[in-house]
Amino acid sequence: MVVLIKGYSAAGNSDPDTIAAVATAVGNAGISIIRMSGSESFNIASEIFRGKGSFMEYPSHTIRYGKIADPDTGEVIDEVLITKMAAPKTYTTEDVVEINCHGGFVTAKRILELLFRMGARPAEAGEFTKRAFMNGRIDLVQAEAIADLIGSITEKSSKVAVTQLEGRLSQVLDRIRKSLVEILAEIEVNLDYPEYDFEEVTTDKCVQAVNSIVRELGSLIDSFDFGKVLREGLNVAIIGKPNAGKSSLLNRLSGKNRAIVTDIPGTTRDVLEEFVNIRGIPIKLLDTAGLRETTDVVERIGVEKALEVIDSAELILFLLDAQTGFEKEDSDILEKVRGYSSKILFVVNKTDRTDEEKLREIRERIPEVIEISVLEDYGIDNLEESILDYVNKSGIDADNQVIVTNARHKKLLTEALDSLKSALNAAAGGMTLDLISMDIKNAAERIGYITGHEVTEEVVTNIFERFCIGK
DSSP states (O other): OOOEEETOOOOSSOOOSOEEEEOSOSSSOSEEEEEEESTTHHHHHHHHEEESSOGGGSOTTEEEEEEEEOTTTOOEEEEEEEEEEOTTSSSSSSOEEEEEEESSHHHHHHHHHHHHHTTOEEOOBTHHHHHHHHTTSSOHHHHHHHHHHHHOOSHHHHHHHHHHHTTHHHHHHHHHHHHHHHHHHHHHHHHHOGGGOOHHHHHHHHHHHHHHHHHHHHHHHHTHHHHHHHHHOEEEEEEESTTSSHHHHHHHHHTSOOSOOOSSTTOOOSOEEEEEEETTEEEEEEEOOOOSOOOOHHHHHHHHHHHHHHHHOSEEEEEEETTTOSOHHHHHHHHHTGGGGGGEEEEEEOGGGOOHHHHHHHHHHOSSOEEOBTTTTBSHHHHHHHHHHHHTTTOOOTTTSOOOOOHHHHHHHHHHHHHHHHHHHHHHTTOOHHHHHHHHHHHHHHHHHHHTSEEEHHHHHHHHTTSOBTO
């Protein structure tokens, strides 16, 4: 892959200097891994590593036991395993050395300071992955997938990140881009040889090809809502009158006694947050204070916070109490959240403690409810399934379908789609091929921006500065 960066003079081996950083988390652990990449990596390692034989003569992609020592004083810093990996078959495509030392802040810090003294410099955030991109080993989509994989908090989100790291989305985008380039080539031939008068035939062929791409881009864009949830999670607020069982539901879904549960109304005064995994979907549950009129100053603040949470939540679980039936408090809450009806799931709790008349009373007011009993663990599976259905309205198969998870990708795909629709409108309006080609070219550029075929320095900097140092 050729990387063309507007306003950026680097290409190929863009950073000849050697960088180093701790690649593992800071703190006490079994081992710490220090990574070094660049043209001087082997020379620096040979100066500080004491092992059997010469480091420079070790075969590539082998691990050796030895000691790291200060070449000036001879002081041994640690016993280590050292890995030698010669370019270009490395993460960055440069010479790479990894030092596995004993875990702990002091030991890793001393070795790292020694590397800096010997000529390496501290790596910037995401610089190892940035070099992999700049040197053409991965594209921009794959680079972003690495960050997603590190940050994934459920198995499903991890799998989606892996498929993008393997290049499945990149392959789809490259194919679409090549198709657009082929359309532009067809138009160019027609413009170069106008005497053959094939413009009408060429326009028809272009419209047919563009329509196919429009449908494919639309499908990718439609997958974003679900993909975004897999990548970033979903904020879910649990609301309802006091004592409806909100805190009990939070505890049940999280598997922890996170919230205090009593029979006293108004026990929850603040918004409690808990991250849970529901059917592979990362969820941030927000347990709110019971919504009611109150003279208690602290409880009133909790109610005000609950109303703020309702506004920002992406999904609301409106909990009703089957034991009391539909009361005025429920009616008042319903009136407050009427404007959020599109993101509300109505859940009736305590179905084990009621009679059919109370349930019928609720069903008459709210026809579609999910009936549960937290105490008896009844209906929880149905509730989780309803949450999944809400998130994945299009029925996307995350295991087998290519999904867009990144807002940057969606924005560029939408711009590409708009350009292609503009090209179709131009064709329908009888515009000439040279005008139609302008919109198609713009669409191809937008697809290229996603994978990094052509991208600005600002975008590259923005993406990689979000990575941790050492990756």
